[in-house]
Amino acid sequence: MxxxxxxxxxxxxxxxxxxxxxxxxxxxxxxxxxxxxxxxxxxxxxxxxxxxxxxxxxxxxxxxxxxxxxxxxxxxxxxxxxxxxQSQPPQSVLQGQPLPPINWGDIAVPSATSTQAQAPVNPDDPDVVRRQLRSNPYALSTLQQRNPPLHQAAINEDPRVFREAYQQHVQRVRDVERDRIRMINADPFDVDAQTRIAQEIEQKNIEENMTAAIEYTPESFSRVVMLYVGIKVNGVHVKALVDSGARATIMSECCAERCNVMRLVDKRFAGVAYGVGTQTIIGKVHLGQIQLGNDFLTSSFQVLKDQSEDMLLGLDMLRRHQCCIDLKDDMLRVGTTGNSVPFLKESDLKEKEEIEKQHALASMNDEDASMAEAIAQSKTESAGPSTSTASQGPASFPEKSIQKIVSAGFSREDAVQALREFNGDVQNALISLAAKSLTF
Missing domain, CATH: 3.10.20.90 (Phosphatidylinositol 3-kinase Catalytic Subunit; Chain A, domain 1)
Structure with a gap:
C-alpha cells in the first residue's frame, strides 16, 4: 500500500x-x-x-x-x-464554503536520493564528474582500463588537474565526432573516406570486445601477482620468483653479496644470458643450499650482474626436486620431500615493489646522467676540431714520423693532418694519403 x-x-x-x-x-x-x-x-x-x-x-x-x-x-x-x-471538520467545510485554492507548484518534491531540495547540476561540469567518479569505485576502475591518463587525473587531489585533463578529453571527443560526421558526408567512393570508415568499424569492434571482456572476465584487467616463495640462503631471507620458463636458477649479484656466496662464484662460467634482452653472467655457484619451508634443497645457480629479481627458481631446480605449481591451492609442492610451501601474497611483496621502484628511479637517473654526459661530449667533439687544429702544431708528433710521410711525396701540412686523424699512426696515415691522391 x-x-x-x-x-x-x-x-x-x-x-x-x-x-x-x-x-x-x-x-x-x-x-x-x-x-x-x-x-x-x-x-x-x-x-x-x-x-x-x-x-x-x-x-x-x-x-x-x-x-x-x-x-x-x-x-x-x-x-x-x-x-x-478539532474533532469536527472546519466550519467552512460544514457551511459549504470552498477551501482556499492550493498552489501545487510551491510544493517541493524531493528527489529519490535526498529529501532536501537540490540546485540543478550540470552533468558536464568537470568538478561534478570528478566527484561522481571518486564516489563510484566501479566507474573509477573502468576508467583506469579505458583512459589511464584521465584516471590518474581523477585520483589526483588537485581538482585543477582533472579539470584540465577532462576539458582536453572532451575536446578530443568533439574533434573525433566532427571528423566522423565529415567522413559520413564525404564522397562514399573516396579512398580516404573508405579507409576511415574501415578504421571506425574496426575500433568499434575493439570497443565491443573490450566491453564484453570487462563484463565477463574482469579479472583479465587486474594486476597479476607473480609466484614468489620465501626461502633462505645461508640463513638470509630471500623472496624468490618461481619461473618454470627459465632454464636455470639465477641470483642477482646484490643478493649473492647479501647471502655471502660470492666467494663460491666460479668466474670461468662467465658469459652472457640471452632472453628478453641480454645480461652479464658473472659466474656460477656449483652447489648451494636453499631452505624452502622445512626442507633443505641443493641447487646450482648462476650469478647475474644486472638482475632485478633477487633470485629466480628455474626449471633445473624445479625438475631436480619434482616441484609442482598448484594454482588451485596456491602452493608450491616439493615432490622429493612431499612438503608444500604457500606462495607469497600481494601484501607480502609491497616492500619488494617499493625497493624495485627506487632501483628503477635510480637507474633512470643514471641513464639520464649518462645521456647528458654523452650529449655534452658529442657537442664538445663536434665543436673541437677547429680549435684543436689551431692549437696543435707540428711539434705534437715526432719529427721522424712527419719526415717519413713527407719523403713519400706529401706536404708537411697533409702529413700533420693525417697523423692527427690516426692518432700518430704513420702507416695508416700513409695509406689514407695515398688513397686520397689516387685519381680515376
Missing part, C-alpha cells in the same frame, strides 16, 4: 507500507526518512485531520487506505501540549 507523508513546510515523502504496520513502526520510519525534525518525540501524525496516538494500533485500524495522506505535525517545544485538534 502506498501512502504519502507531508510536512508543514510542504515537503512530500511517498512510502510503500503494509496495512499491518503499527503506528509505532510508522513513527520510527518517519524519524529515519524525514530529515530536519527538531525533536522526533514531539512529532504528531494526523490522518483526515485526526491525531493518531495509539502506537500499538495497525494502520488499517485507523482507516488508512491506498494513496491516503498523513500529515507530520511538529508540536510546540518546552514540553507544551499540542494545540487542540
Amino acid at each position: 502506498k501512502i504519502t507523508l507531508t510536512t508543514e513546510r510542504g515537503n512530500i515523502f511517498p512510502l510503500d507500507v503494509s496495512l499491518e504496520l503499527t503506528l509505532g513502526d510508522l513513527r520510527a520510519l518517519v524519524e529515519m526518512e524525514v530529515e530536519g525534525l527538531g525533536n522526533p518525540q514531539s512529532v504528531l501524525l494526523l490522518h483526515n485531520m485526526q491525531p493518531m496516538q495509539d502506537m500499538d494500533k495497525a494502520l488499517s485500524e485507523y482507516g488508512i487506505q491506498e494513496d491516503d495522506v498523513i500529515v507530520i505535525l511538529e508540536q510546540a517545544e518546552h514540553g507544551a501540549p499540542p494545540p487542540p485538534v
